[in-house]
Amino acid sequence: MSDTGFTVPAAAPPASTSPVKANAPRGWSRFFHWMVEANVVMVTALAIFSGLFVGAVLIIATQANVLHAWSLLFSHPGTTVSVTFFTVGDAYRDLFTGSLGDPFVIGHAIATGHGWGQALTPLSETLLYASPLCVAGLAVGLGFRTGMFNIGGQGQLIAGAMAASYVGFEIDPPAIIHVPLCILAGFAGGAVAGFIPGFLKARTGAHEVIVTIMLNYVFLNLLVLALTTQPFQQPHQANAVGRTIFGSAELPHIFGQNLRVNVGVFIAIACALGVSWLLRRGTLGFGFRVVGANQDAAKVAGINVRRATILVLVISGGLAGLAGMISLCGSDYFLSAGYGGTVGFDCITVALLGRNRPIGIVLGSLLFAALNVGGRYMQASTGIPLDLASVIQAIIVFFVATPGLVNEVYRLRGMNVGQGLLTRGWAA
Amino acid sequence: ASATATARHRAAAVVSHKGSFLACEVTDTGGINDRSFNASAWKGLEDAKVVDPSMRIQYLSSTSASDYEPNIKTFIGLHCGIIITVGFLMGTDTENAAKAHPHQDFAIVDYSYSPPIKNIDSLLYDTNQDAFLGGFLAAAMSTTGYVGTFGGEDIPTVTIYMDGWVAGVRYFDKVDHKHVVALGWTPKKNRPKGSFDGTGTFTNSFTNQAAGRTDASALIQRGADVIFPVAGSVGLGAAAGVKAYGHGVTMEWVDTDGCVSVPSDCSIFLTSVTKGIVKSVENAALSAVHGKFHGGNYFGTLKNGGVALSPYHKFAKVIPKALQNGLNQIKSMVEAGTISIDPDSYPAS
Amino acid sequence: MTAVAILGGKPAVASEARIVSAGRRRGMGIFLVLASVLMLLTFGLGVSAGAETTFRLTSPFSTAWYLAPLHFPVRETSVVMAVVCAALGLLLIVRRRTRGTFVIFSLGVVLFLWSFLAWAARNNLLDLAGMIGATLISAIPIIFGSMSGVMCERSGVINVAIEGQFLMGAFIAEIIASASGDLWLGLACGALAGGLLGGLLAFLSLRYSADQIIVGIVINAFALGLTNYLTDTLLVPYQNTLNSGPTFSPIAIPLLDKIPIIGPDVFDQNIFVYLAIVLLVVLTTGLFRTRWGLRLRAVGEHPEAAETVGIHVLTVRYRNVIWGGVIAGIGGAAFTIGSTGEFSSDMTAGLGFVALAAMIFGRWRPYGGLLAALLFGFANSLQATLSVLNVPINPNILVMAPYLITIAVVSGLVGRVRPPANDGKPYRPQ
Amino acid sequence: MKLELSGITKTFGSLVADDHVDLTVEPGEIHALLGENGAGKTTLMNVLFGLMHPDSGDIALDGEVVHFPDPGAAVRHGIGMVHQHFMLVPVFTVAENVVLGFEPTRHFGLLDRRRARADIHRISQEFGLEVDPDALVEDLPVGVQQRVEILKALSRDAQLLILDEPTSVLTPNETEALFAIMRSLVVSGRSILFITHKLKEVLAVADRITVMRAGAVIGTTTSQATTESELASMMVGRSVELVVHKEPARPGEVVLAVEDLTVEDARGLTVVDHVSFEVRGGEILALAGVQGNGQTEIEEALCGLIEVAAGRITLLGRDITRATPKARLRAGIAHVPEDRIRDGLVTSMTIADNLILDVFDVAPHARLGARNLREVACSGKERMSDFDIRAGSVDVLVSTLSGGNQQKVIVARELSRQTTLLVAAQPTRGLDVGSIEYVHRRIVEVRDRGAAVVIISSELDEVLALGDRIAVIYRGAIMDVVGPSVGRERIGLLMAGVTGDGAASSQTGVETGQ
Numbered sequence A: 001m002s003d004t005g006f007t008v009p010a011a012a013p014p015a016s017t018s019p020v021k022a023n024a025p026r027g028w029s030r031f032f033h034w035m036v037e038a039n040v041v042m043v044t045a046l047a048i049f050s051g052l053f054v055g056a057v058l059i060i061a062t063q064a065n066v067l068h069a070w071s072l073l074f075s076h077p078g079t080t081v082s083v084t085f086f087t088v089g090d091a092y093r094d095l096f097t098g099s100l101g102d103p104f105v106i107g108h109a110i111a112t113g114h115g116w117g118q119a120l121t122p123l124s125e126t127l128l129y130a131s132p133l134c135v136a137g138l139a140v141g142l143g144f145r146t147g148m149f150n151i152g153g154q155g156q157l158i159a160g161a162m163a164a165s166y167v168g169f170e171i172d173p174p175a176i177i178h179v180p181l182c183i184l185a186g187f188a189g190g191a192v193a194g195f196i197p198g199f200l201k202a203r204t205g206a207h208e209v210i211v212t213i214m215l216n217y218v219f220l221n222l223l224v225l226a227l228t229t230q231p232f233q234q235p236h237q238a239n240a241v242g243r244t245i246f247g248s249a250e251l252p253h254i255f256g257q258n259l260r261v262n263v264g265v266f267i268a269i270a271c272a273l274g275v276s277w278l279l280r281r282g283t284l285g286f287g288f289r290v291v292g293a294n295q296d297a298a299k300v301a302g303i304n305v306r307r308a309t310i311l312v313l314v315i316s317g318g319l320a321g322l323a324g325m326i327s328l329c330g331s332d333y334f335l336s337a338g339y340g341g342t343v344g345f346d347c348i349t350v351a352l353l354g355r356n357r358p359i360g361i362v363l364g365s366l367l368f369a370a371l372n373v374g375g376r377y378m379q380a381s382t383g384i385p386l387d388l389a390s391v392i393q394a395i396i397v398f399f400v401a402t403p404g405l406v407n408e409v410y411r412l413r414g415m416n417v418g419q420g421l422l423t424r425g426w427a428a
Numbered sequence B: 001a002s003a004t005a006t007a008r009h010r011a012a013a014v015v016s017h018k019g020s021f022l023a024c025e026v027t028d029t030g031g032i033n034d035r036s037f038n039a040s041a042w043k044g045l046e047d048a049k050v051v052d053p054s055m056r057i058q059y060l061s062s063t064s065a066s067d068y069e070p071n072i073k074t075f076i077g078l079h080c081g082i083i084i085t086v087g088f089l090m091g092t093d094t095e096n097a098a099k100a101h102p103h104q105d106f107a108i109v110d111y112s113y114s115p116p117i118k119n120i121d122s123l124l125y126d127t128n129q130d131a132f133l134g135g136f137l138a139a140a141m142s143t144t145g146y147v148g149t150f151g152g153e154d155i156p157t158v159t160i161y162m163d164g165w166v167a168g169v170r171y172f173d174k175v176d177h178k179h180v181v182a183l184g185w186t187p188k189k190n191r192p193k194g195s196f197d198g199t200g201t202f203t204n205s206f207t208n209q210a211a212g213r214t215d216a217s218a219l220i221q222r223g224a225d226v227i228f229p230v231a232g233s234v235g236l237g238a239a240a241g242v243k244a245y246g247h248g249v250t251m252e253w254v255d256t257d258g259c260v261s262v263p264s265d266c267s268i269f270l271t272s273v274t275k276g277i278v279k280s281v282e283n284a285a286l287s288a289v290h291g292k293f294h295g296g297n298y299f300g301t302l303k304n305g306g307v308a309l310s311p312y313h314k315f316a317k318v319i320p321k322a323l324q325n326g327l328n329q330i331k332s333m334v335e336a337g338t339i340s341i342d343p344d345s346y347p348a349s
Numbered sequence C: 001m002t003a004v005a006i007l008g009g010k011p012a013v014a015s016e017a018r019i020v021s022a023g024r025r026r027g028m029g030i031f032l033v034l035a036s037v038l039m040l041l042t043f044g045l046g047v048s049a050g051a052e053t054t055f056r057l058t059s060p061f062s063t064a065w066y067l068a069p070l071h072f073p074v075r076e077t078s079v080v081m082a083v084v085c086a087a088l089g090l091l092l093i094v095r096r097r098t099r100g101t102f103v104i105f106s107l108g109v110v111l112f113l114w115s116f117l118a119w120a121a122r123n124n125l126l127d128l129a130g131m132i133g134a135t136l137i138s139a140i141p142i143i144f145g146s147m148s149g150v151m152c153e154r155s156g157v158i159n160v161a162i163e164g165q166f167l168m169g170a171f172i173a174e175i176i177a178s179a180s181g182d183l184w185l186g187l188a189c190g191a192l193a194g195g196l197l198g199g200l201l202a203f204l205s206l207r208y209s210a211d212q213i214i215v216g217i218v219i220n221a222f223a224l225g226l227t228n229y230l231t232d233t234l235l236v237p238y239q240n241t242l243n244s245g246p247t248f249s250p251i252a253i254p255l256l257d258k259i260p261i262i263g264p265d266v267f268d269q270n271i272f273v274y275l276a277i278v279l280l281v282v283l284t285t286g287l288f289r290t291r292w293g294l295r296l297r298a299v300g301e302h303p304e305a306a307e308t309v310g311i312h313v314l315t316v317r318y319r320n321v322i323w324g325g326v327i328a329g330i331g332g333a334a335f336t337i338g339s340t341g342e343f344s345s346d347m348t349a350g351l352g353f354v355a356l357a358a359m360i361f362g363r364w365r366p367y368g369g370l371l372a373a374l375l376f377g378f379a380n381s382l383q384a385t386l387s388v389l390n391v392p393i394n395p396n397i398l399v400m401a402p403y404l405i406t407i408a409v410v411s412g413l414v415g416r417v418r419p420p421a422n423d424g425k426p427y428r429p430q
Numbered sequence D: 001m002k003l004e005l006s007g008i009t010k011t012f013g014s015l016v017a018d019d020h021v022d023l024t025v026e027p028g029e030i031h032a033l034l035g036e037n038g039a040g041k042t043t044l045m046n047v048l049f050g051l052m053h054p055d056s057g058d059i060a061l062d063g064e065v066v067h068f069p070d071p072g073a074a075v076r077h078g079i080g081m082v083h084q085h086f087m088l089v090p091v092f093t094v095a096e097n098v099v100l101g102f103e104p105t106r107h108f109g110l111l112d113r114r115r116a117r118a119d120i121h122r123i124s125q126e127f128g129l130e131v132d133p134d135a136l137v138e139d140l141p142v143g144v145q146q147r148v149e150i151l152k153a154l155s156r157d158a159q160l161l162i163l164d165e166p167t168s169v170l171t172p173n174e175t176e177a178l179f180a181i182m183r184s185l186v187v188s189g190r191s192i193l194f195i196t197h198k199l200k201e202v203l204a205v206a207d208r209i210t211v212m213r214a215g216a217v218i219g220t221t222t223s224q225a226t227t228e229s230e231l232a233s234m235m236v237g238r239s240v241e242l243v244v245h246k247e248p249a250r251p252g253e254v255v256l257a258v259e260d261l262t263v264e265d266a267r268g269l270t271v272v273d274h275v276s277f278e279v280r281g282g283e284i285l286a287l288a289g290v291q292g293n294g295q296t297e298i299e300e301a302l303c304g305l306i307e308v309a310a311g312r313i314t315l316l317g318r319d320i321t322r323a324t325p326k327a328r329l330r331a332g333i334a335h336v337p338e339d340r341i342r343d344g345l346v347t348s349m350t351i352a353d354n355l356i357l358d359v360f361d362v363a364p365h366a367r368l369g370a371r372n373l374r375e376v377a378c379s380g381k382e383r384m385s386d387f388d389i390r391a392g393s394v395d396v397l398v399s400t401l402s403g404g405n406q407q408k409v410i411v412a413r414e415l416s417r418q419t420t421l422l423v424a425a426q427p428t429r430g431l432d433v434g435s436i437e438y439v440h441r442r443i444v445e446v447r448d449r450g451a452a453v454v455i456i457s458s459e460l461d462e463v464l465a466l467g468d469r470i471a472v473i474y475r476g477a478i479m480d481v482v483g484p485s486v487g488r489e490r491i492g493l494l495m496a497g498v499t500g501d502g503a504a505s506s507q508t509g510v511e512t513g514q
Ligand SMILES: Nc1ncnc2c1ncn2[C@@H]1O[C@H](COP(=O)(O)OP(=O)(O)OP(=O)(O)O)[C@@H](O)[C@H]1O
Pocket: D012, D015, D016, D017, D018, D035, D036, D037, D038, D039, D040, D041, D042, D043, D044, D084, D402, D403, D430, D432
């Protein structure tokens, strides 16, 4: 199923991909056509707008000063409007400057050539946040594309991070060897975690959704177990804190020490390219897709379904593990209980936002990262809780997942956004 | 109109980093309403604001360990007057930030540095001291001869409570020649000084209230009639279990005075084994406001009121006067250090 | 229990001619044999002679008619049981007939558990009745969740939004009950909140045939984000008015609560337990014995066929998904006004997903979900009990028990499951 | 009941499925509707049954114009339809399926199963449609499933019964039984609209015949006034040879040898019982038999899709009993599976991809694990023209192809490998005469190129037309191996499990399914 419909990759330049192009007039009117036509870019843009709109409503409904201002609606309508405007405005300006950078500061940096560090920090943070999210999203997306619903991202991420940190603190070769070793370890760790549900599904038919969900909890507790025992636990430390990895295992920063963005970004891009190649051009990926779409036909065509099933989850798990490795060796450097936080679940939403297409997932993770990083700044400066970001994210995906809704709400013409299914339900 | 002002003002504060004193808290993953140290620290800031309304307070919640460093940096960027970091997990990040910004004041809850760092006021609490009293009270009030505790996670800040509590129970057995058994925590034999190793019952979660209820029921099934959950909001699950069971089972709340923070359950709280985060954070913030901030390691003890057994509230009449006086004596002995609060120094029943 | 009574229902069973492959049968046998070895060496001979254990069948203060506790020697009992268990295992290995496989196996498992518990509680005491109670309590939300799943998926709409509906139900029920002081109003609003999310799922996936799993997942994210946001903005400042409400208190059902062992655990509980039981009976009968059930199952299995006999597929699906949401909402309310009377962020702790698993693992049947939920609940209270009994197993491993057991059961016993044929497939009338 | 369709037009986007169709069905007549795949028959019926709404045109019953918002309305007006693809819920019992939609209930909407059973019993008595009300539909052979469909219609006492390709999945005996039922129905004043691709049947049972092509009515005639070949050319628009012309076989050495093949199903019941046979290169062995007598399992065993309990399968002397499907493909086994949608195609993928499903990972379509999409596309184009698959381009999703074209995709794929053995199950099920001619010719070509061919079919005409030798299967065992000369009746009886020339009623064949 996962292959039907949706023919236009989420982020390709519209002009070249929008089916309207064929018979559309040229020049401005053509652009106008494109604007009012329901194509992927338009729909996504409108989805984001809608998300921000709902967010604004939420702010208005919950911020004391705004509510107070609305109580003055009739006595001082001006106040009401201005307060509402300023509060929402401040919030979103912080969301923006906190994730992409503050125009003033950047301008200042350009003018004086100083303060680049401060100017680029938001961007660096966003990229840093996006990298593991992207890789984990690819893991889930790959699963969906091949008919597997891998909810085990969290557990696999932890497994990968554990393996990576073990390699990271146990040995101390030069970075040139150490970092690749950690990458391998991270992938391997996740792969093992993915192998379990894959194997069980292939052998006993146990549904991967159940197994991966349960494994999430298993690995969460396994982590705590590890962190309270040797060799993982920090020496002279009774707390559940992991040993810090050697400097040689840390992912090198790209723009010097005070910007945290590191080569994890490149790893993420590499993974995206890899997955997209696998699904488009790789024979392995083709086999996966066939198995995902119709197991019986796959069998008849001589494809080894069990092998494919296991392999998909191994690779998917491996990617999730890699995500764990990226955040561990890239910014955290030591493990702690509940490692990975919500990434294990956010990555599902990211995959869906990206319509399970690698390029879409890359952009989706960037958007998510921007909202989270910006949201942090917003909360710090305006006190509006960071969770607003996750609400906005949810709304965005709602709309992206239902182009029909966008069409109706915004009265777009036509329907050039594929409606094809993206997941395959419980089909075993 | 005033609202507009605040909105503008806030904007101004963000753009040109100026404005009144800003006290900031970085929560750990438990979140601002974890009914534990995050909430207490926030309460401390709120109290400080009551004392000095001119100051502004702000918090940032961390959803994962990866958030600590950026959260701290964000607040540094906002030129907070003081940054309160909550929880041992932020120890390293706070230290690095403090070293990088020697003029930025910090306070960290549940962590200490040796040697002390001059711009970090690190707040630690010997909660095994008041837990010792709590344990003694529990044992004394038990009719079944069993009392029980469980923790949110097997970490010192939790087990130190359980440890002192069990010590209190054993001390009661020793002095009163009883055989009250403490369930849920078995301290390791002859362990190094200052360690709180042992095995016990844990929910491995500070949010899963259902788990708290299950553990409480398990303790009650084994006969415990005083329960001491050391697991933040998971304790609410225990409270639910205790109330559902009834029949005179009571519990002791942790960290804060339960009758204040969970008034609805006050009727089952014998007392609370509190930890003076609120007060000490308030002090740290106010001292920073008045420019009297000084770093170093602060240890909350019974003596300096940094930890204390809360009032008995509903049980003030139920708990025998004699026992109350007894507890006061034990308190002074603990303060004087004339009795050991290490469970290992008493025989287990 | 009610569920068991209904198990005999012809259509239910007929449509599920369960075949146990020879391999799986052998596997079960081998498992029992290995278990018996463990029983013999560890729980039997491993225990000092004369070690006794006590299983309490009536908790103190329990309203049930008194049953004297069972005292018995651990060593002898375990040895005997080990022998029997081994015999059962061998029986499974040798016999070729399929029928009764599960009976034999479960018997073996029960023996194993018994001697394991005896070993764990040697020279100590174990409150069986209490454990059953705890089992039920921790199963309740899962039961509601899986019922909600059954409601939706039997009509062909996958509901992975149970977690979100839980959270929202818990949150709304709490603040309403807390603000108004009226528990029933709170319950109603909690149910309504769940229903609304169900409606959202239905609207997006039926009207625009959006991918049901996507919408479900996103509803979860949405509910989590929203409740967290509102917790920080509303509950923290207004803790005492909005987030410290009353809770439902237990209602004893005369006589029934006197039944030994299970009586008080089942029939002296708060409204949610009774709701669950009623729901179970109604849903099982409804699904397999009424016109309503026949039609909705038809819609889930073969919508075109349903359409050709004049059944309005989308209407049926809308109704079910919304009702499913309502059920999950009630389950959510159980977290707050049914238990702690206080909401804390992410308090459902992923139990919605566990419920989802329970539904699949219960093979889209109400009683199946119930049994799955009970198994999970039992594993849960088991690990708590064991760690209180201070068995020499690392607590972190004990905490994993429920999840590991679920995995074992799903892959060992349940195997490949068959969802409703059109589960998750959008339907577009011509 | 008299039905008049006037000027019915139905379009799907640009495509005109039905173009001003006029059609009249008299009371008490059996009216046959013929047409190529995609001619618009099913669409027309869907319109008549209220499943689709016409763009224009009227439906009149006994003279008065009616409108059907949904099938419910059509049913209420006494129209019953047996769909091309059955509209039965597999996991329901016969009773549940029959009563679905107008269930007899007791208080609180509790189903009244007793009454349901009784009703079904009554009707099946009345029309001689034997079924067990409590059997699960999925366990029933298609023939019986069809009877359930008819029961369903009759129990809502349909006056006009639409049968869309009812016989495409039936065996000769079952077909006979169906015809008997149809005749008895019209006797009782009902009318029947009967869609099929099988001209023999039309002539055998229909009173009048209407032929459609490309959505338009070509003409109406009576079964007396016409012949098979005339109908065929009317349908396809050219002359069609109904029985492919083939030289007598020139058998070479043994290619496939099957010895004591025994297969058990999941329940451990023996479904293939010590079957042995040989097929030589250059000959076609037809395995004839009523569905559910083990020939499907034989097919799967030959292709390595199920594990065999006992016996050997050798291909050119090599033992392949345990070989994987892939190994067998590589060894030159071509396989046209029985269920084209389930086993033969990935309908959510393009024609090009489906055409290389079996060789996607070898040169020239791939090298070093990388697919060569350009090669895939152009080899796809080639085969599309070679095997005249009618579709816009190679990038069209297979799901939108007609069954006929879908089947061609499979045939194209399987036959463009180097073939030593071809196993084809029900190769022409549901295809129109044109497509049938085409597929048969291809199969004979394969034989003439020296490959061994095993045809598994319940289609007597097909068996007789293709088989050089015919092995008849019954209850998992080979009853007898005969030549095509022995004639229909004998084979029909063998399929019904009647050995020798014992005079058995054609009914027995139908029971054997269960
Ligand atoms: N669901 C559909 N969507 C779009 N077009 C359709 C659909 N179903 C049928 N058509 C169009 O209607 C035409 C007639 O289809 P129909 O199913 O009536 O053919 P048919 O005569 O029933 O073929 P067959 O004899 O193989 O059953 C087809 O050529 C096809 O293009």
